[in-house]
Amino acid sequence: MFHELHRQVRNQLEVISGVAELGDDRAAVALSRSEVPHLVSAVRALLDAHLPDADGYCRTCWGRRWWFHSRPNVPCRQYLTARMALMDFDANPKHALDVA
Ligand SMILES: [Zn+2]
Numbered sequence: 841m842f843h844e845l846h847r848q849v850r851n852q853l854e855v856i857s858g859v860a861e862l863g864d865d866r867a868a869v870a871l872s873r874s875e876v877p878h879l880v881s882a883v884r885a886l887l888d889a890h891l892p893d894a895d896g897y898c899r900t901c902w903g904r905r906w907w908f909h910s911r912p913n914v915p916c917r918q919y920l921t922a923r924m925a926l927m928d929f930d931a932n933p934k935h936a937l938d939v940a
Contacts, residue, residue, distance in 0.1 A: 883922060890918040 856879070859871045890898045898916035 887918060887922060890916045892916070 856871060856875050859867050863871065889900045893899055898919070901916050901918065
């Protein structure tokens with residue numbers, strides 16, 4: 841069951857990416873208007889579980905572990921991953937840490 845869900849999501853992402861990168865302008869604009877809002881909703885839904893608490897820490901990534909020791913000095917992994925993807929830091933990941 842999970843394999844089918846995984847396949848469907850990955851295929852949809854491949855189609856969107858393929859049209860955006862290789863489609864003609866008309867197809868890219870149509871895709872942008874129809875699919876970008878869904879992509880933004882998907883990213884927001886994934887990040888909703890990682891909202892910072894009142895002290896600015898993600899409890900999903902760090903749970904309650906840090907309450908008993910010291911506060912983490914690294915950002916939420918999901919937000920860092922999202923920022924890297926949105927800013928296309930794959931080419932130079934060093935910059936992702938500069939802005940975290
Ligand atoms: Zn997190």
